[in-house]
Amino acid sequence: MQRALIHRHVRTIAHILFQYLEQPGLLRTVASILQTYERRAQAGLESDLEYLRVNQSRPGDAGLAPPSHIVELIQTLRNLYQQRHEDIRYQRGAILEMLIYHLVGPRYKANECHSNHRFVDNHGRGVTDQVDVAALSQNKRQVEGYECKLKADGIESSDCTSLAGLADVAQEEGYRTNVGFVTFDDEKPTKRKIAYLHSSSMLQAYGLDNLGLLRNDPF
16 A cells, blocks of 8 residues: 555546545546446446546637646546556555545644554554554644545444544543544445444544545644
8 A cells, every 4th residue: 555655646646636626526526436447447437537528628719628637637547547456456545545645634744644654552552553544743632543445335343443442542641533434435324334333423424525624624
């Protein structure tokens, strides 16, 4: 996953989605593509990329034309799906993780926000498994931790236990906490899956319809 996070395809797609997060239909269309297509040469990909092009095009002197960032986005998606199956699998998930890092990171200082980070307590003992996007500010006395899944069905009980444990330990140490899951489904199915797996009320749900909330400090 670390290799996927620094891949140029992942960084390009995540950056474009971050820059144009409020552009109508863009995130939802790209999310659908990443959820649907898991390997190279799957039927339907080119049709969906063409739909993305048309949907994001605007009138111009020569008729409908997509802006430059959409052209770059489509070509990068096409290039992503020309790789080995294993690379495609990791990079699809890394795009969501990198997007959330872009949303959360700006409110923290350097070295306070990380990808794939494992929390430890004051005695150096592990508190969590690796958390996809993790932030810890000793100055602000606050902790954030988010697991990123392409689909709500990908959330597992062990993920819930890890994040709930983080919230418990952080609050015992006097930190404010906001932990939860981010998926490319909507908030409601994400919330339902969390509730099915774990009883903790501290686990938040973020999906396509409320992803923008992560731009803002949750405290």
